[in-house]
Amino acid sequence: xxxxxxKSAGFCFGVDRAVAAVYRLVEEGEKAATLGPxxxxxxxxxxxxxxxxxxxxRPEDTPPGYVLVIRSHGVSREVEETISALGLRCVDxxxxxxxxxxxxxxxxxxxxxxxxxxxxxxxxxxQGIVGHCKGENFVVKNQxxxxxxxxxxxxxxxxxxxxxxxxxxxxxxxxxxxxxLKKLCxxxxxxxxxxxATAKRQKEAKDLAQRCDCMVVVGGRNSSNxxxxxxxxxxxxxxxxxxxxxxxxxxxxxxxxxxxxGASTPASIIKEVLAxxxxxxxxxxxxxxxxxESLKNFNTDEKVHGVVVGISPTExxxxxxRKQAGFIPANELSNDxxxxxxDLVKIGDEMDLLxxxxxxxxxxxxxxxxxxxxxKGWDEIGEAMENNEVLxxxxxxxxxxxxxxxYKAMRVFVPASQATASRxxxxxxxxxxxxxxxxxxxxxxxxxxxGSIRSVLREERxxxxxxxxxxxxxxxxxxxxxxxxxxxxxxxDLGGVDGMVHISELSWNRIKHPSEVLKVGDTVEVYVKGxxxxxxxxxxxxxxxxxxxxxxxxxxxPVGTVCDAKIVGMTQFGAFASVxxxxxxxxxxxxxxxxxxxxxxxxxxxxxxxxxxITDIDFERHRVSLSIxxxxxxxxxxxxxxxxxxxxxxVVYSTSQNEEAADETPAEQE
Numbered sequence: 237x238x239x240x241x242x243k244s245a246g247f248c249f250g251v252d253r254a255v256a257a258v259y260r261l262v263e264e265g266e267k268a269a270t271l272g273p274x275x276x277x278x279x280x281x282x283x284x285x286x287x288x289x290x291x292x293x294r295p296e297d298t299p300p301g302y303v304l305v306i307r308s309h310g311v312s313r314e315v316e317e318t319i320s321a322l323g324l325r326c327v328d329x330x331x332x333x334x335x336x337x338x339x340x341x342x343x344x345x346x347x348x349x350x351x352x353x354x355x356x357x358x359x360x361x362x363q364g365i366v367g368h369c370k371g372e373n374f375v376v377k378n379q380x381x382x383x384x385x386x387x388x389x390x391x392x393x394x395x396x397x398x399x400x401x402x403x404x405x406x407x408x409x410x411x412x413x414x415x416x417l418k419k420l421c422x423x424x425x426x427x428x429x430x431x432x433a434t435a436k437r438q439k440e441a442k443d444l445a446q447r448c449d450c451m452v453v454v455g456g457r458n459s460s461n462x463x464x465x466x467x468x469x470x471x472x473x474x475x476x477x478x479x480x481x482x483x484x485x486x487x488x489x490x491x492x493x494x495x496x497x498g499a500s501t502p503a504s505i506i507k508e509v510l511a512x513x514x515x516x517x518x519x520x521x522x523x524x525x526x527x528x529e530s531l532k533n534f535n536t537d538e539k540v541h542g543v544v545v546g547i548s549p550t551e552x553x554x555x556x557x558r559k560q561a562g563f564i565p566a567n568e569l570s571n572d573x574x575x576x577x578x579d580l581v582k583i584g585d586e587m588d589l590l591x592x593x594x595x596x597x598x599x600x601x602x603x604x605x606x607x608x609x610x611x612k613g614w615d616e617i618g619e620a621m622e623n624n625e626v627l628x629x630x631x632x633x634x635x636x637x638x639x640x641x642x643y644k645a646m647r648v649f650v651p652a653s654q655a656t657a658s659r660x661x662x663x664x665x666x667x668x669x670x671x672x673x674x675x676x677x678x679x680x681x682x683x684x685x686x687g688s689i690r691s692v693l694r695e696e697r698x699x700x701x702x703x704x705x706x707x708x709x710x711x712x713x714x715x716x717x718x719x720x721x722x723x724x725x726x727x728x729d730l731g732g733v734d735g736m737v738h739i740s741e742l743s744w745n746r747i748k749h750p751s752e753v754l755k756v757g758d759t760v761e762v763y764v765k766g767x768x769x770x771x772x773x774x775x776x777x778x779x780x781x782x783x784x785x786x787x788x789x790x791x792x793x794p795v796g797t798v799c800d801a802k803i804v805g806m807t808q809f810g811a812f813a814s815v816x817x818x819x820x821x822x823x824x825x826x827x828x829x830x831x832x833x834x835x836x837x838x839x840x841x842x843x844x845x846x847x848x849x850i851t852d853i854d855f856e857r858h859r860v861s862l863s864i865x866x867x868x869x870x871x872x873x874x875x876x877x878x879x880x881x882x883x884x885x886x887v888v889y890s891t892s893q894n895e896e897a898a899d900e901t902p903a904e905q906e
Contacts, residue, residue, distance in 0.1 A: 312367020
């Protein structure tokens with residue numbers, strides 16, 4: 237019997253990444269929960285369960301203190317929002333290829349397109365994708381359902397559409413769907429979203445099935461991609477889907493048997509099947525040699541020395557002097573989840589590495605650099621704690637209860653109570669920042685190091701305060717940051733020392749609360765108005781003299797100026813009008829009209845826009861007198877003067893009138 241193994245059998249990138257994320261949490265002493273089985277493989281899920289990993293159906297079911305892992309299938313936007321609202325610590329292991337489909341689905345809705353997805357409507361990946369749609373959407377499982385959908389919605393033939401596929405969708409069926417779409421729809425955007433690894437596996441399985449008498453597909457029965465492989469192979473030869481080696485059927489002598497495996501099938505299961513097949517073939521020499529080659533392996537946890545030979549956005553390729561190709565996933569290169577491989581290493585770099593996992597079928601070794609670095613770091617961390625040494629690291633994560641600081645390859649947890657100078661400050665502002673800290677606790681058994689940023693900040697603040705008080709003088713200007721607001725003013729951090737700007741010093745205009753001028757976090761220019769060294773209090777000024785409205789009034793509005801004003805208040809003796817922002821003048825009741833009135837409301841109301849004349853300014857008492865009457869009198873005087881200067885009108889009589897008058901008799905004239 238001849239046996240042939242597909243080259244791409246076993247874990248794909250997305251599944252391997254998700255499974256590795258869970259094992260990593262376990263190794264770091266964390267309690268992990270997965271949102272649904274991490275993969276559709278009973279052996280892996282059983283192994284994880286034995287290590288304390290629990291499976292939950294909803295985010296709300298996550299036990300307290302557990303880290304929730306989103307599997308490679310991804311989840312809907314609603315589930316993501318629920319996780320965020322619950323404040324759960326979460327590791328998102330959604331396959332990057334699936335994430336792209338989420339983005340396509342969201343964009344389709346924003347562009348007004350109907351989103352069509354080829355896939356299994358009951359599959360969690362499809363449910364997650366649909367949960368990111370922002371508009372009308374439909375799922376079809378094959379060409380037949382696509383045709384039925386278009387017949388039911390004839391307007392789809394001209395409406396803008398977006399068409400994508402589940403990452404594990406049947407490649408052949410996808411091509412049929414595309415043919416239908418091209419024939420019937422004139423305005424469709426098509427996205428090829430079947431995973432490259434899936435497409436490659438399906439092609440290899442098809443080629444293998446075409447030249448073999450029968451096929452064995454190894455993988456979980458609930459795995460969508462494994463089921464697709466079985467369906468593809470079944471088109472060409474007799475096909476068996478098995479989950480473990482003891483399910484292998486008996487094969488007749490002389491048959492050629494092909495073996496492939498789903499993307500969620502671990503190498504150990506494939507290896508077990510190969511070993512069993514060796515026994516079935518009665519140890520024929522050719523197969524025995526093939527098996528021996530495939531089972532060559534490094535011991536797990538063995539340290540090796542490697543040289544970087546290639547770099548990609550997701551992994552680094554390393555030559556370790558063996559036949560197997562070594563690679564370091566990005567998450568095993570550094571503990572910083574935001575670090576990019578190209579920024580960390582370059583071609584030719586040499587480094588010590590730890591073997592994490594092997595793939596005998598593909599001839600690859602997964603390696604880790606961060607774990608080797610972490611081993612070296614424990615001694616350094618312990619020594620730093622003993623010496624009370626101040627270390628510098630970068631905040632790479634904000635987690636529930638604190639932040640994670642990366643020190644070299646070590647992840648140091650800093651509780652919220654030790655992360656900032658005072659309680660209640662926003663931890664998110666620390667994200668990506670370089671911080672100084674001390675190690676206050678080391679637990680090697682749990683691989684846990686705890687640090688304190690606050691202790692360093694307090695020391696620095698105390699030193700800054702001493703230096704400040706040595707140099708500060710009244711009148712000095714400082715740039716500070718608004719720390720807090722109260723009803724009576726704003727507290728400003730001057731760099732280790734707080735000063736207070738009274739509400740009366742915040743604006744030349746009358747305000748009710750400091751928030752009308754400033755907000756917490758604002759950077760402001762202030763000057764020292766007063767110092768109380770004994771009590772450590774500092775009074776600050778914020779208003780600039782050049783913004784003083786009385787200076788502007790003196791400069792631009794001398795007595796006699798006519799200007800527009802707005803009525804802002806009423807009294808029995810007159811009305812107040814705003815001349816310029818910050819200055820109100822009084823129009824006495826006697827100056828409101830050119831005749832006697834009983835009360836200001838007889839002529840004016842609040843909000844009226846009027847022209848006034850500035851008749852007097854008392855800068856010492858900050859009083860301005862205004863008059864409407866003066867303008868009215870000036871207008872009347874100008875009108876009278878114009879009338880007086882006009883020439884007298886001439887009276888002209890017609891000739892007929894004069895003659896009639898001359899003809900009148902004396903008696904008639906009498």
